[in-house]
Amino acid sequence: MLFRDDAPFHPPPPTELGFRPRSMPYPERRPLPRRRRNLIVHVDRARHDEVDDDRRSAPDPQKWLLQLYRLCADGKRGPAVDLVLYTFDDLLFLRQKERCDEILRTADVDRLMIEVLLALLMETFRARSVLDERQAFFDRVEARLRRERAERAEAMLRGLR
Amino acid sequence: MNVPLAPAPDRVRALTDATVDEVSTIALVIKAGAGTQRHVGILHKDPDDARASVQLLDLRWHHEVGAQAPRLPSRYLWAVPSVEPEIAYVLAKLCKKIADQYVRGDRRLAYALKYAGATFDRGAGIFMNEAGRGLTCATFVMAVFASHGAPLLHWAEWQPREEDRAWQAQVVQALRDCGADEGHVTAVNEEAQQGATRFRPEEVAAAGVCDTLPLGFTEAERIGKFIVERLPP
Numbered sequence: 001m002l003f004r005d006d007a008p009f010h011p012p013p014p015t016e017l018g019f020r021p022r023s024m025p026y027p028e029r030r031p032l033p034r035r036r037r038n039l040i041v042h043v044d045r046a047r048h049d050e051v052d053d054d055r056r057s058a059p060d061p062q063k064w065l066l067q068l069y070r071l072c073a074d075g076k077r078g079p080a081v082d083l084v085l086y087t088f089d090d091l092l093f094l095r096q097k098e099r100c101d102e103i104l105r106t107a108d109v110d111r112l113m114i115e116v117l118l119a120l121l122m123e124t125f126r127a128r129s130v131l132d133e134r135q136a137f138f139d140r141v142e143a144r145l146r147r148e149r150a151e152r153a154e155a156m157l158r159g160l161r
Numbered sequence: 162m163n164v165p166l167a168p169a170p171d172r173v174r175a176l177t178d179a180t181v182d183e184v185s186t187i188a189l190v191i192k193a194g195a196g197t198q199r200h201v202g203i204l205h206k207d208p209d210d211a212r213a214s215v216q217l218l219d220l221r222w223h224h225e226v227g228a229q230a231p232r233l234p235s236r237y238l239w240a241v242p243s244v245e246p247e248i249a250y251v252l253a254k255l256c257k258k259i260a261d262q263y264v265r266g267d268r269r270l271a272y273a274l275k276y277a278g279a280t281f282d283r284g285a286g287i288f289m290n291e292a293g294r295g296l297t298c299a300t301f302v303m304a305v306f307a308s309h310g311a312p313l314l315h316w317a318e319w320q321p322r323e324e325d326r327a328w329q330a331q332v333v334q335a336l337r338d339c340g341a342d343e344g345h346v347t348a349v350n351e352e353a354q355q356g357a358t359r360f361r362p363e364e365v366a367a368a369g370v371c372d373t374l375p376l377g378f379t380e381a382e383r384i385g386k387f388i389v390e391r392l393p394p
Contacts, residue, residue, distance in 0.1 A: 078209035
């Protein structure tokens with residue numbers, strides 16, 4: 001066991017959002033790390049100049065989905081999964097439930113790679129009780145997996161309901 | 162549940178230069194510490210980068226999440242949990258994201274005893290961190306998997322064990338000694354006094370040996386002892 005405590009622990013303060021967070025204090029919002037900015041620039045800047053690259057602003061769901069479809073069409077599985085994980089983490093962090101739901105409601109599951117679909121389900125799993133559209137999205141993913149990977153669909157989705 | 166009565170020794174392997182390259186996405190690792198202390202973490206590797214090195218993600222102590230390549234040769238044993246390859250792929254990516262947030266980023270994670278499944282704020286998706294709320298090295302690993310729909314253990318089956326009280330008292334004292342916030346120490350102490358359930362590192366590592374997850378208490382305890390017997394000193 002290592003004993004080190006560089007920064008003292010502070011209890012969660014009230015926030016300007018008007019409620020007291022149930023978890024850790026909100027860190028200061030700051031620009032994305034270079035690696036993440038590079039991801040977005042690399043992926044999309046040439047085609048979508050208006051892509052948000054600051055966590056203070058959430059992406060437009062439809063533009064964001066177009067970006068995701070394009071990555072999948074190009075076979076860029078890793079960047080597509082990263083994009084899902086980081087974007088939804090930010091959206092949930094910022095409590096942008098409506099944007100999460102809009103993405104889940106309008107996502108075309110036939111245009112996304114299997115790992116990307118699973119990343120969407122896994123990253124939203126912890127917020128499943130507050131995301132109204134997640135169950136319908138799950139059902140569409142399940143239907144596709146039963147079509148394409150019938151023998152393993154149940155194993156892949158077992159813990160994600 | 163398909164649990165081997167005597168887990169095959171080759172499912173728990175020493176982490177060496179010769180075996181580390183066999184980690185393709187994720188694995189569980191465990192090593193012995195001082196006395197009866199043991200430590201568990203997650204090995205992960207970027208599955209899209211053949212040149213990427215294996216990284217160890219673990220909760221070392223209060224506000225100290227670790228993310229670095231393990232030193233080799235090591236005293237770690239490793240095992241690969243039985244999850245579908247597509248799930249393992251996403252989990253490996255998730256581990257990298259957690260490292261970005263909690264090691265290279267500005268989030269912190271407290272050390273505490275009580276684990277009740279709900280380790281993430283459901284709305285914000287960040288680890289609970291109120292006074293007295295946090296994780297151990299073992300529950301950190303459990304939380305990473307369970308919070309993303311891939312639970313390793315049937316955590317509700319665990320009960321407080323008398324022999325864990327001394328370890329929990331040591332944790333409370335260590336938190337006090339390291340200057341943790343007094344409110345946090347008090348809350349953790351209350352957890353210990355009330356009889357917090359301890360998930361032992363070897364019981365979490367046992368999930369790497371079984372074909373079907375999540376693993377129940379009886380099997381995890383039994384396989385955990387099997388693993389401890391094989392830990393390098």
